[in-house]
Amino acid sequence: MLQVKNLQAQAEGKEILRGINLEVSAGEVHAIMGPNGSGKSTLARVLAGHPEYEVTGGTVLFEGRDLLEMEPDERAREGVFMAFQYPVEIAGVNNAYFLKAALNAKRKHHGQQELDAVEFMALIRERAKALDIEQGMLNRAVNEGFSGGEKKRNEIFQMALLEPKLAILDETDSGLDIDALKIVSHGVNALRSPDRATIVVTHYQRLLNYIVPDYVHVLSAGRIVKSGGKELALELEQKGYGWIEAA
Amino acid sequence: MSTSTETIEQLANREYKYGFFTDVESETIPKGLTEEVVRLISAKKEEPEWLLEWRLKAFRLWQTMKEPTWHNLRYEPIDYQDIAYYSAPKKKKVLNSLDEVDPEVKATFDKLGIPIEEQKMLSGVAVDAVFDSVSVATTFRERLAGVGIIFCSFSEAVREHPDLVKKYLGSVVPYTDNFFATLNSAVFSDGSFVYIPKGVRCPMELSTYFRINAKDTGQFERTLIIAEESSYVSYLEGCTAPMRDEHQLHAAVVELVALEDATIKYSTIQNWYPGDKNGKGGIYNFVTKRGVCAGNRSKITWTQVETGSAITWKYPSCILQGDHSIGEFYSVATTNNWQQADTGTKMIHMGKHTRSTIVSKGISAGQGQNTYRGLVRIGKNAAHARNYSQCDSMLIGDKCGAHTFPYLEIKNTSARVEHEASTSKIGEDQIFYCRQRGISTEDAVNMIVSGFCKEVFRELPMEFAVEAQKLLSVSLEGSVG
Numbered sequence: 212m213l214q215v216k217n218l219q220a221q222a223e224g225k226e227i228l229r230g231i232n233l234e235v236s237a238g239e240v241h242a243i244m245g246p247n248g249s250g251k252s253t254l255a256r257v258l259a260g261h262p263e264y265e266v267t268g269g270t271v272l273f274e275g276r277d278l279l280e281m282e283p284d285e286r287a288r289e290g291v292f293m294a295f296q297y298p299v300e301i302a303g304v305n306n307a308y309f310l311k312a313a314l315n316a317k318r319k320h321h322g323q324q325e326l327d328a329v330e331f332m333a334l335i336r337e338r339a340k341a342l343d344i345e346q347g348m349l350n351r352a353v354n355e356g357f358s359g360g361e362k363k364r365n366e367i368f369q370m371a372l373l374e375p376k377l378a379i380l381d382e383t384d385s386g387l388d389i390d391a392l393k394i395v396s397h398g399v400n401a402l403r404s405p406d407r408a409t410i411v412v413t414h415y416q417r418l419l420n421y422i423v424p425d426y427v428h429v430l431s432a433g434r435i436v437k438s439g440g441k442e443l444a445l446e447l448e449q450k451g452y453g454w455i456e457a458a
Numbered sequence: 459m460s461t462s463t464e465t466i467e468q469l470a471n472r473e474y475k476y477g478f479f480t481d482v483e484s485e486t487i488p489k490g491l492t493e494e495v496v497r498l499i500s501a502k503k504e505e506p507e508w509l510l511e512w513r514l515k516a517f518r519l520w521q522t523m524k525e526p527t528w529h530n531l532r533y534e535p536i537d538y539q540d541i542a543y544y545s546a547p548k549k550k551k552v553l554n555s556l557d558e559v560d561p562e563v564k565a566t567f568d569k570l571g572i573p574i575e576e577q578k579m580l581s582g583v584a585v586d587a588v589f590d591s592v593s594v595a596t597t598f599r600e601r602l603a604g605v606g607i608i609f610c611s612f613s614e615a616v617r618e619h620p621d622l623v624k625k626y627l628g629s630v631v632p633y634t635d636n637f638f639a640t641l642n643s644a645v646f647s648d649g650s651f652v653y654i655p656k657g658v659r660c661p662m663e664l665s666t667y668f669r670i671n672a673k674d675t676g677q678f679e680r681t682l683i684i685a686e687e688s689s690y691v692s693y694l695e696g697c698t699a700p701m702r703d704e705h706q707l708h709a710a711v712v713e714l715v716a717l718e719d720a721t722i723k724y725s726t727i728q729n730w731y732p733g734d735k736n737g738k739g740g741i742y743n744f745v746t747k748r749g750v751c752a753g754n755r756s757k758i759t760w761t762q763v764e765t766g767s768a769i770t771w772k773y774p775s776c777i778l779q780g781d782h783s784i785g786e787f788y789s790v791a792t793t794n795n796w797q798q799a800d801t802g803t804k805m806i807h808m809g810k811h812t813r814s815t816i817v818s819k820g821i822s823a824g825q826g827q828n829t830y831r832g833l834v835r836i837g838k839n840a841a842h843a844r845n846y847s848q849c850d851s852m853l854i855g856d857k858c859g860a861h862t863f864p865y866l867e868i869k870n871t872s873a874r875v876e877h878e879a880s881t882s883k884i885g886e887d888q889i890f891y892c893r894q895r896g897i898s899t900e901d902a903v904n905m906i907v908s909g910f911c912k913e914v915f916r917e918l919p920m921e922f923a924v925e926a927q928k929l930l931s932v933s934l935e936g937s938v939g
Contacts, residue, residue, distance in 0.1 A: 287896035303909030313895035
């Protein structure tokens with residue numbers, strides 16, 4: 212589904228990614244771990260097309276197509292979803308209205324009929340219930356006045372609604388207490404399916420107790436320095452990142 | 459950073475779709491302003507002597523006045539002798555019905571989406587259409603007359619209802635008020651007149667649509683609305699003009715009188731030609747709008763969506779005379795490219811337990827400069843007066859500016875006054891967040907801006923809220939991409 216080859220990227224003239232190689236197939240969950248400043252959030256944002264980063268080399272194929280050629284909104288409509296580390300607040304824009312615009316943009320892109328307000332409300336009520344999201348949250352402005360946990364849950368809710376092919380979670384666990392972590396993980400696990408791939412970017416092993424990855428990659432100074440199975444995460448938990456960086 | 463800023467600027471480069479010119483045979487008097495011109499306008503309208511005298515008093519005073527400079531606006535000096543003060547489409551005879559409106563003029567309003575044939579009208583909206591200096595059509599008059607409502611052009615009101623005009627003309631905005639209001643008093647040519655009798659709730663929205671068409675012409679209209687005791691009226695004005703390289707002056711006066719228990723809602727969607735993206739051309743909009751809540755529990759609400767004009771200078775105000783009277787001001791002002799706006803309100807609390815609310819949303823894009831200027835004055839007898847003001851500014855791009863000048867004068871210690879202000883930048887992060895969900899940049903900007911303006915839009919009559927939202931998205935088109 213996703214083939215990243217020798218990907219290099221910089222921001223404000225500073226080189227951050229120095230040649231990333233990564234292959235993700237449908238049905239897999241990959242965890243990207245690494246110390247602060249290793250470039251793991253940058254990788255997530257570059258894949259989503261954040262304008263702050265400039266790709267200076269390498270290629271990314273998504274379902275055989277050149278992902279880097281696509282605008283961020285086109286990537287999203289094609290099925291790339293990123294759950295933000297810091298979800299953005301949009302004052303005065305109703306959460307449900309925002310979701311409807313997003314979903315219909317995607318449906319339109321794929322030649323499907325756009326949902327009207329009634330169909331849409333029925334759909335989000337059903338999805339909200341499945342994810343334990345209160346109705347009230349849908350009627351508030353996008354992320355405005357949400358607690359940290361609510362914001363992350365809202366991200367997962369959007370993901371559930373938009374049903375991406377590739378979901379990228381950018382440090383979704385940061386700032387979550389254990390209860391919120393469980394709810395978020397439950398949401399992610401519920402979406403696991405043979406035709407969907409997930410990339411989980413995280414600093415801590417903790418999240419991986421709940422979202423069990425198929426592969427773990429360790430990033431250091433803009434490169435993947437070690438890859439392995441889920442046991443690699445446990446090893447990191449015990450030894451810290453030092454032993455890999457030193458190696 | 460660069461991508462969004464560039465695209466933000468692209469969105470600013472929109473086309474003004476009302477910029478066409480109608481080739482209609484007009485009668486325009488030569489440029490220049492003298493006492494003869496004032497007499498000529500009055501004579502053309504076959505006005506009574508008292509009105510001519512009133513105009514002349516204004517004109518003589520105006521000659522001694524200086525253009526104000528306290529505003530936060532920069533523009534080339536206006537040459538008042540280089541403007542024609544009267545222009546009207548020629549007509550063969552007196553109009554007896556709407557069918558006799560010049561087909562070209564009718565076509566113009568059709569093109570603007572303002573059909574002046576009643577069967578085509580939005581249900582529930584009566585329209586007075588003003589083309590350059592004269593009112594060309596007023597719809598639904600008979601139905602309104604059935605409940606005693608007078609809705610007609612100003613000229614007609616002078617002829618048909620001289621006592622009402624004489625009693626209220628200048629009662630809220632005296633001819634001595636300010637440079638532009640005094641100029642208007644001397645040369646005003648037409649406008650709308652509304653009278654709602656005691657106890658009547660106006661059954662439909664009333665609306666005036668102003669169109670400047672002729673070249674080198676100023677538009678100086680006057681609107682007077684009187685709501686008798688316990689009556690209600692909702693009134694909307696809209697305006698457009700052709701694209702021209704020269705600036706054109708628009709100096710209007712609006713006076714509202716709300717008597718005991720009466721409510722007037724006055725909404726404006728101002729979309730005069732804003733000039734091109736280099737700041738060439740555009741309307742200079744210097745307008746004086748004021749209402750008096752003359753009785754107990756009267757209420758006046760001003761709602762404005764200001765997207766047009768090269769220069770906007772207007773402060774729709776409320777004089778809260780009656781006890782428990784209420785004044786409200788809801789405003790969205792956008793300045794894009796080289797547009798400048800200095801706008802706000804004055805809430806003058808005189809009665810006891812008077813309340814006022816001010817919600818101002820300024821949006822600046824391109825090189826636009828947006829100033830909020832508002833005065834809240836609580837007089838010494840205005841016991842228990844309350845005011846709440848909220849001024850929010852949004853910046854799109856990094857070459858525009860937002861400024862806030864709140865003035866408070868409080869002479870009664872029982873007053874409660876709150877002021878909140880904020881400035882935000884339409885963030886690259888917000889736009890990226892929307893795009894990551896599949897929403898295009900343009901839709902994202904519209905969504906973010908509409909969210910920002912929500913508190914104002916919901917005050918507009920429903921028929922126009924959608925139009926206002928569309929207009930706003932057109933006016934910011936090209937400011938992000």
